[in-house]
Amino acid sequence: MxxxxxxxxxxxxxxxxxxxxxxxxxxxxxxxxxxxxxxxxxxxxxxxxxxxxxxxxxxxxxxxxxxxxxxxxxxxxxxxxxxxxxxxxxxxxxxxxxxxxxxxxxxxxxxxxxxxxxxxxxxxxxxxxxxxxxxxxxxxxxxxxxxxxxxxxxxxxxxxxxxxxxxxxxxxxxxxxxxxxxxxxxxxxxxxxxxxxxxLRGPILGSLGRLFVVARNPSFTSLLLVVALIPAGFMAYISVSSYIYQDFFGLSETAYSLFFATNAGVSVLGPLTYIAINRKVPPRLIITGALGLALCGGLAVLLLGRTAPLAFLLSFIPYSFGSSLIRPVSTNTLLSQQDSDTGSASALINFGNTAMGSLGMVLAALPWPDFVTGLGTIAAGCALLALLGWAVLLLSSIPLRGIKEGLSSGD
Known part of the structure; x- marks a missing residue:
């Protein structure tokens, strides 16, 4: 250790x-x-x-x-x-x-x-x-x-x-x-x-200004914009899961808690999987795989999620697993893009995930035909946008430490 x-x-x-x-x-x-x-x-x-x-x-x-x-x-x-x-x-x-x-x-x-x-x-x-x-x-x-x-x-x-x-x-x-x-x-x-x-030295307001310095680092901001899309789908699930299981499927509060706990248990497996593979699998492949799983989960909810409570649970599990898998590898990669201003970088990472998660909760509350359809649309849409953004980022000239070897990001 x-x-x-x-x-x-x-x-x-x-x-x-x-x-x-x-x-x-x-x-x-x-x-x-x-x-x-x-x-x-x-x-x-x-x-x-x-x-x-x-x-x-x-x-x-x-x-x-x-x-x-x-x-x-x-x-x-x-x-x-x-x-x-x-x-x-x-x-x-x-x-x-x-x-x-x-x-x-x-x-x-x-x-x-x-x-x-x-x-x-x-x-x-x-x-x-x-x-x-x-x-x-x-x-x-x-x-x-x-x-x-x-x-x-x-x-x-x-x-x-x-x-x-x-x-x-x-x-x-x-x-x-x-x-x-x-x-x-x-x-x-x-x-x-x-x-x-x-x-840092200088005036106090200058410390807050370092947020903009970090945000101007294209390596940091581009990656954050991509990976922060995934919490939107997961927080959308958190906000409407009780309505889906209890109102849409008619389950009791006890049954709902069991389904919710099962999905939460799957979320624990993502970080544990990362611990097991992070010395063997490159971060580039882990992020790609996690985004792919999230997209599969969103599409599965759209296609199968309304048929039964178990079908909904199994459909969303890939998204939950992908969401929890991408968090540690993306945070580690984001922190690597900055040589200094670590506090500002940490603030922007957590703020980005929180802001997008809140947006997902707002979107989930819109007047969809039903909450399952709304959740599936949000989850699949966010994962698809993240995958497309990830592909564009990999093909671009923007350097990414730990992802594109031989290139370095700014301070």
């Missing part, structure tokens, strides 16, 4: 560092999924409609993306550790405030602050992977983190439902505060991986 380690951690150790990064990446799904089972209770307590309560979700997603864009560049200027500690402190305080919220508007405000802290945690954690690990080891670590992080959205609703039975929704936010307190303790033990000589 020490091979490929760029910044040894004497206090945390390699295992502790990986655990910290993993928990930081689990923050977003835990923050959004764990309190969902409490929605009916919260509506009654605050006396509001579902639309008003949903602002606690919408506000979180929007400012989560803002937090990633802001704190990523700041970590390039001030270092990873102080920015991460600040983000964790903000998240911890906001979680406690959410637990004590006296009105829905207070809760919405505190959720916005919580989201900013979560965005900081995710953005800095991705930068830490680039700072601390090198080459194929980085890809393995990214895959390990993703495979473990997939467990979060599987367990979060179950934990939330258990809390509703024996406590109140406020306990959910107290639990999130406890998790962030443990992460904060670990972050204080972190040895700064970004030396002062490698940090």
């Amino acid at each position: 020490q091979q490929g380690l760029l910044a040894p951690q004497k206090r945390l150790g390699t295992a502790g560092l990986i655990a910290l990064i993993t928990v930081l990446n689990m923050t977003a799904p835990l923050s959004t999924d764990m309190y969902l089972p409490s929605f009916p209770t919260m509506m009654d307590e605050f006396g509001v409609t579902a639309g008003v309560l949903n602002l606690t979700l919408v506000g979180f997603f929007f400012f989560f993306a803002v937090g990633m864009l802001v704190f990523g560049p700041f970590s390039d200027r001030y270092g990873r550790k102080p920015v991460l500690v600040a983000g964790l402190g903000l998240y911890l305080a906001a979680s406690l405030a959410c637990a004590g919220a006296g009105s829905i508007w207070q809760l919405i405000l505190f959720r916005v602050l919580q989201a900013l802290g979560a965005g900081c945690m995710v953005s800095v954690s991705t930068a830490l992977v680039k700072d601390c690990f090198d080459g194929r080891m980085r890809g393995t670590i990214l895959a390990t983190i993703q495979s473990m992080s997939v467990v979060a959205p599987m367990l979060a609703p179950i934990i939330g439902a258990f809390i509703v039975q024996y406590a109140t929704w406020r306990t959910t936010f107290l639990m999130l505060a406890g998790i962030s307190l443990c992460s904060l303790t670990a972050a204080l033990l972190l040895q700064e991986p970004l030396p002062p000589g490698a940090r």
